[in-house]
Amino acid sequence: MEIIALLIFCLFLAVFLGVVAHDLYKAKKTNTPFRVKNCIAGILMIAPAVILCFLFILLPMLFSLGYAFTDYNQMRPDEVHFVGFNNFKEIFKEIGSGGDMLYAIKNTAIFVVGVVPLQILLALGLALFCSRKVRGSSIFKVCFFAPVVISLTVTSYLWLTILDPSEDGLFNMLLGAFGIPQQQFLKDPKTAMLWVVLISAWQGCGYQMLIFISGLTNIREDLYEAAKLDGANAWQRFIRITVPGLKSSVLYITITVFIGACRIMVQPMLMIGPYSEGLTLSYYMFLQGTDYGLVGKSSAIALLMTIFIGLVTFVQKKVLSKK
Amino acid sequence: MISVKKVFKIIGVAACAALVISGLPGWISLSKQNEEQGGNTVVSVMFHVSSSSKEGQAYKKCVDAFNEAYKDKKIKATASYTPRTDGSSAYETALISMKLENKLPDIITFDSPKCSYYAANGYLYNINNMVADIKDEFYESSLNYYNGDIYGLPIQESSAGFYYNKTLFRNAGISDKEISEYGDETPWTYAEFSSVCERLKSVCEKAAVNMNFGGTADETTPYLLYPFIYASGGEFASEDGRTVTGYLDSEDTVSAFYFFKSLLSNGYTTDQVDANDFYNGKVGMYLSSGWTIADLRNKNYSAFPSGSNWGLLPYPCDVPGCAASATGSWSFGITQNHHSDKSAARELLKWLVNDESSATITEHTGMISAKKSVNEGRYEKGSPEEMLFTQLANTGRARPTMVGYSVFSTTFNQIVHELPRTDNLEKFISEKTAILQETINKY
Incomplete structure (x- = not known):
């Protein structure tokens, strides 16, 4: 479970950092210090929201999507089996x-x-x-x-x-x-x-x-x-x-x-x-x-x-x- | 101008700081735990009530006394309190997270019908051999079994009965002599119960009896009404709690629900009466648990000035030899946690259920003790407490213990809710039983 969460987090982080790098590259290309500063300020400001959104919205959604195809019982979280479309x-x-x-x-x-x-x-x-x-x-x-x-x-x-x-x-x-x-x-x-x-x-x-x-x-x-x-x-x-x-x-x-x-x-x-x-x-x-x-x-x-x-x-x- | 390199440096430093800060509390608690363990075997216990409640204070006293007594033996008990907000929320969530993190306390408290659920899912430890020497000190119906083995010891007991308004009984022509015949040794019959209701009906403003048919969808209604199913010769589930088909929908079980329906159709009760209607003298009888005794004595209700003018009757019975009354409250159990040596947990468990601890808990909560010895000579002859205690000893029967108890509880509430609306109860109960069986199969 932790490994899956970590993998999803890494993927999400890679996408986020990719967007950040792309924005910075574009800002740097324009060669105006003001744009780079603005870009960094923007990224720092949205970072907490992005992290919270990932932790409390995206991650639970992805997990829920996965659980829908399992027999996950709350009392036995360490015994989860893939059951295909049985729940549906x-x-x-x-x-x-x-x-x-x-x-x-x-x-x-x-x-x-x-x-x-x-x-x-x-x-x-x-x-x-x-x-x-x-x-x-x-x-x-x-x-x-x-x-x-x-x-x-x-x-x-x-x-x-x-x-x-x-x-x-x-x-x-x-x-x-x-x-x-x-x-x-x-x-x-x-x-x-x-x-x-x-x-x-x-x-x-x-x-x-x-x-x-x-x-x-x-x-x-x-x-x-x-x-x-x-x-x-x-x-x-x-x-x-x-x-x-x-x-x-x-x-x-x-x-x-x-x-x-x-x-x-x-x-x-x-x-x-x-x-x-x-x-x-x-x-x-x-x-x-x-x-x-x-x-x-x-x-x-x-x-x-x-x-x-x-x-x-x-x-x-x-x-x-x-x- | 800030370079890209510098930005990544800042992010790196921030990430390191976040890691250190987030890890700090864990490191602190770890070092604290080690510090406490220095020389002592630490045994942990989690209670389902707040430490400031009367019951919580009693547990605190018991744990403190244990620590004092086991100082020399180098065993130290630590208690945590996680009040349950309703049937399943905060307390159960805490248990699940602890199990996930492999941090279950050594001893937990649990609601007795959930014993199978916790035992089957690896939360509770089989204490059959540990308690062989003390199990006879408890009422047999209160011990928590799963697959024939003991997994929990009761903390205290609760029972219920029919509180009645003496004035309304007199007005209905029901004499004290007649009431005295409805004892718990030879329980009154459904026919006698209906006859009392019939006479009360004409003198009661709202209803002859409050059976809790309109209660909230929690455990109260199943707890108060389940003895009627046993008293009609019915059952809820097989012994292992895994089969309900053929039990919950059996003829005898259905007949108990038809008896409930007859109370409604004869106008003896409705699903709209509540506790206040009894307290205000609008209802003649009120099915409720032992905690109502204190309310009636202390709250000076309009129908019961100075806490008097009321009495308590036992559960009626339909099939001879099948008399049953409500029992079961919360229990102590040892968990299957990371500690393979359970000797310290066993010591604490035995301490928590010994006579002194049981007496302390009973004094604080006012409930009946789960220990026979604590109850002996405790209650005045003829008092309501004595009636509940005798009923418990003679006819107490536990709620069905099954892996899917929560689903059963909801199903029971759904059947009771449907009583005034459905004529074909067999069909409705049979459908509900099939759904319940399917859900239980998933556990």
Whole structure:
């Protein structure tokens, strides 16, 4: 294991030093001391990030890729055997037999389909609301952004209290005041994931709101004025000026929200549990790797997820980049 | 202008400095270790609790006493404390890294159902011969076996029972005489249990009993409910813990889950009641472990002012001769580490489980001791502790020990979670058993 890590590190170091030498050679060729100094300063500044990136992103990714084809058990790290595609076969067999993996795919799909449009639309709505030049809009910005900085665990427990299915739960108390019978919320398999969608969209949309606000400020004001003079109404101005102006923001936000949604784990883990309505791909992967110690299978799931997310992101980029 | 040569020189010096700095702590700890070993045989132990907790303080006292007693024999114990945050995280991760680095401590603590998992993976050492002279001092159900050999000795015991609200029982017309018949020597039956629930149902605001069906997906629910499976004549796995097919999905095991379902369908319980509902007098009975005794006595709950007005009943039984109650807590085990001579570890292990150490731990935690001698005469006749202790001695049965215990625990929780939703329990349990079996085969 150590030898493989060392070999990968040497390869990575060779590539990095090659790039450094190439840059220095090019800088020296220009014969301007300023460029060489700049080049060295740049290399020194990115070096810590490059090392950290190698240690905590690239190396684990490469190891995970390798483990996907082994029977690596967390408790026996010194007895790892190559098993070819066995882990993948097992995963597909489990999907075919309607096991937990199928529930995980189904729940992740429900979450992604629900949260991506909802979160983007919420963020856009909030951005439009906050970008109006009215007094106190910065307070709203802070309020809408606040959930983003709160830990997922804290918000999960907060919502667990609010959605308590007993009559002591806040929502059930409110419903009771209007004569509506007690609801199960997160305990009802039919609605559990929908509540997770709503909670996640509420918590996450503040961040995308900021990106949309920054996109909105880049749209020239004179375009709106010209459109007004031409008699365009608010909806027409939004469709013809705002939406095209936010195209690059929408592309970035759609891709990042999609990737984040595919990795959903904390909320269903804390609010539902490892049941048919709560398992997601990341949660299932976590259970297999951490709780059961089956790192090989867990890595195979991770690899399949990466391939799927990569493909969808590629298609998204192609489709959304089109004029 | 800085030359390229100079740049490589700087990088070289920086790399050397980094190597020296990163290697320094290791060198310091190595020299420290050698220094400590000077003249002494060092034996290390790792505990699963924080040193500031009550249990941690008890362990510290025991280790200090050992060092004092073994000063002349030149054996020195060093303790480390790695609190477990949940079922598998920090503590297990620490164990895995230590095994990888071949630095496992000589003695570790572990949750008893995980004995097979650790033994099968080369973490625990077979102590069968080492403890032959003392094994009878413990309750048989508490010893940690793997393939017929002992791999761990219990630290303390825990048991559970049905806490009940005396006022609600009286209101439901359940007399003290009737309650006294539901003893642990001839356990009450499922029919009697259901009859009590039926009468309680009408006087309880929320439910007759809290069975923990809606608990969090951790070890609590399996721990509290597994005795019902034994009490119905069922089993979880084969003796070696490697086969669940034909056990977990057997008719008797499934019948226990149907009994749980009947409690739900008859309206005796729901998956929405929690501990507070019992403490506030909305639930008549509450299935919980021994730690609830201290809570009821000290926390002055609204239904139990001054810590009174409650009692404790044992687990019911369906099949005569199959009565079972929850047992098992954490255990001590010697590891298969780099020290081939285990004599010092054996001395420390025996010290940690001797009567004095067991009494110290029990006094600090309030739990039942794993040593029979420590419990003798300790509990007042008729007290809840005495009930738990007698139940443990008479009907205590360990959780199934299997290599894939974590998967079993999740599966058990999934089955309990599905009780209100599935009508065809056989099919659901059979599917879950097949998946569990496949996973266990991987270990």
